[in-house]
Amino acid sequence: MTENDKDIGLLRSDPHALILKYQETVKIIVKKYILAGVFRASDFEDIVQEVNMALLAKIPAMQLQYNGTSLFKTYFSVIVRNICMKEHAKTNREVKIEQEDITGFIDRAHVEEKIVLEKEIQRFRAILSLYYRQRPKLLLCLKLRYRIPLTPEDINLWNPKCSFSDREMLLENFGSNFDRKDDVEIYKIITPVMNKNEKKSNSIDAVRKWTDSKISEIIQLLNGNPKKMNYNEDTLKTLVDDFFSPFLLEK
């Protein structure tokens, strides 16, 4: 019997025991929101209690709604998050981190810069995974925006049916360093090829705006809700460079 099967069994037979089992998860999530400034550090115990009360009240709904499609531990985390957000909306006060003593909530092992960067890279990859149909075009546009040379594989992934002449033209213009090309030049070249692929007649400006909007979306997602980070177009480049660099030799 897997751990998930045990959880499902407890949800049906002894939900109170299940909530007890997941107390550590509740505390971890509340701590994360304290670090994010959603709650005061001094309210930790109270918030945990509120979450538990809300979970107890939600047991019948969970028994009805949870149909075992996802892992229970993930579903439970989503529920706790929603409870925390409702609790935050009730009080609706922004917590100034510098006034709080949050030393007890910081995990020192995760403060190292390298670990933080690795985590951010993983978050960025996860965010890119959320773009399903748009992903090939998005990856191409990110490379163009951040002046990363295109490879034949990039073009193939974006448009397997790209004509030989278009492919050659794109590689000639973007296959090696193209730092000197400005955005207008880039979109002037790429827009007709994209229109051919998508059977549309978008203007150069429309394609540029599409790229801008996707980058804004990605930055918004990276910064979080509630906001925890301060990414912008420039700092996003670090993650984009890393994402496209798996073939580089380590020095």
Next chain:
Amino acid sequence: MIGFSMVKVHNFFGEDAHLNEEALALYVDALKLNTVYSLPGAILGHVDDCQKCKSEIVEALSLVEEQTYSVREPHPYFSNNANSTHASFSLPYRIAAIFLIGISIGILFSLFRSMKDNQSVITDSMQSVQVAHPEIQKSPTKEDGKVNQQKILADNFSESPNLENLVNSASRSEFPLVVSPKNNAVVSQEILFEWNVQDGGLVSVTILSNREDVLKNVKLKRSKFFFSGKLNPGLYYWKLEREDELLYVGKFFVK
């Protein structure tokens, strides 16, 4: 029914037409287990266009970042739907698809039979020529050179005897713990290769086809390699090496 499984009907959307809590959790599971493209098409399509749901997923993912999600443990959705398509098809499409598949099979079958007949006629005539003129070497006919599409597909999945022996051999003194992909894993186009090797140093990662052709080779100091190239459906192998030492050989399938 050929090619379609009975997909259990799940309700993934709330009254506000956004993903409900279980669907959000399922997406997070998919991200943790690297099975995003096995999600139902309805979920993928909605999230593709919905910033709100994307935000919810990203937040939920951050809450479980320290938790371990093992690909070895069966997943209630992904394990059961491993061989099913992630889009559900309506009845007319299914009937049309079966009709087209039937016609295609009929055409392939008659082509195959006619190739076989021609081949046996030519072989017989060649044999009689060879009997008369033993100095004449049997040369390939057009039919020999013609590629049977079904044979290609089967060939793409056939095992390499040399590499299979290496996959099954685990008697190395320093066996790295490979995190992903697990042997015989079925992966999508993007693959994360991850391992733990003691003592660091430069490690070489090589991806090979089942015909032992080298498709990609990189040398890395880090213990992860994200491959996003295009691989045709088939069986592939990958090797981890350090200097002259073979550390690991694994295999995976691309669907």
